[in-house]
Amino acid sequence: MKKQPTILIVDDNPENLGVLGNIVSENGYIPGFATNGTVALTSIKEESPDLILLDIMMPELDGFEVCRRLKQDATLAEIPIIFLTAKMEKDDVIAGLELGAVDYVTKPFNKKELITRINTHLELQAAKKDLQEALAAKEEALVTKDKLFSIIGHDLGNIFCGLQGIAELLVDKQIQFNAKEREDNIQMLIQAATNGYDLLTNLLNWSKSQTGILLANPAIIVLRDSIYRQIELQEHKAARKEIEIVADVDKNLLVFADLNMLDTIIRNLISNAIKFTSASGTIQVIAKQIEEKLVEISVTDTGIGIKQKDIEKLFKINAVRTYGTNNERGNGLGLVLCKDLVEKCGGMIGVESEVGKGSRFYIRLPIKEL
Secondary structure (H helix, E strand, O other), rough: OOOOOEEEOOOOOOOHHHHHHHHHHHOOOOOEEEOOOHHHHHHHHHHOEEEEEEEOOOOOOHHHHHHHHHHHHHOOOOEEEEEEEEEHHHHHHHHHHHHHHEEEHHHEOOOOHHHHHHHHHHHHHHHHHHHHHHHHHHHHHHHHHHHHHHHHHHHHHHHHHHHHHHHHHHHHHOOOHHHHHHHHHHHHHHHHHHHHHHHHHHHHHHHHHHHOOOOOOOOOEEEEHHHHHHHHHHHHHHHOOOEEEEEEEEEOEEEEEHHHHHHHHHHHHHHHHHHHOOOOOEEEEEEEEOOOEEEEEEEEEOOOOOOHHHOOOOOOOOOOOOOOEEEEEEEOOOHHHHHHHHHOOOOEEEEOOOOOOOOEEEEEEEEEEE
């Protein structure tokens, strides 16, 4: 249901407030009232109206000063202001319009004229908002498209180049490797292939999520099974950095979620923790019931941590690229995908972190009991 616009009426004359309030109400708007400029500023900061009818001649703080202060506040400057003025004050209105007001009406009020002007400026404001949202959506779409092309062209390209280079070395009969060197190259080949597969899977899943193709098929899941399965799949990657992964999950803990989505979320969170944890570090995966119908799964690492200013950017596709503790290249797609999938499962994702002291990523999902 569409919200009714609110109109704040600012006038030191109670009779004017009554007349204006009736006109506004009769035309489907919600009126608010202020008897002076000081009260008006306080009211506007507490709850921004959609439009302001502002008297000019008021004691202490006149309409011009109220308008000037509102236009200096970035959070309030876009609210349209219509001045209320006596006929003899029309010349002064020019100064008010220069301060940022959008229009004026004269006293005594012509009901039809007043409503016409109110309707016009509310429609203009709504159109302006729609245009801003459309431009923002277009800009975000362009950024997303550029990001995807960058990941496909650069990240996948680098992985395949690495695969090709290592494979060519291994089959080159002119290069003699000892047993350890050959084993190291084979492990690098396996790791590059794994990275490529994980990235390609994330790209496909995220693309499906954005186009609405990827739909959740929730079911009751034994959480312990899913978590331990993903830890086992990531152990070889952790072992290369001598990172220990420990888990604490109640065997009877159940969640209601899409199994494939849940596996992808946990895999990406563990993989992210490994990437940003230094050698010989520790990763803890804990799942526990925190409310009657809510379970929390957390992945905590002893890694490098995240700056507070960067935390809010983590789940956005255009986030800045980062490198892991072993110079692993990151594109941020895994965390973006995690957020999308968690929300499709009816949950939420968050992070707590401090530079140099590691990070704690957590998701909260609906719980089911046996």
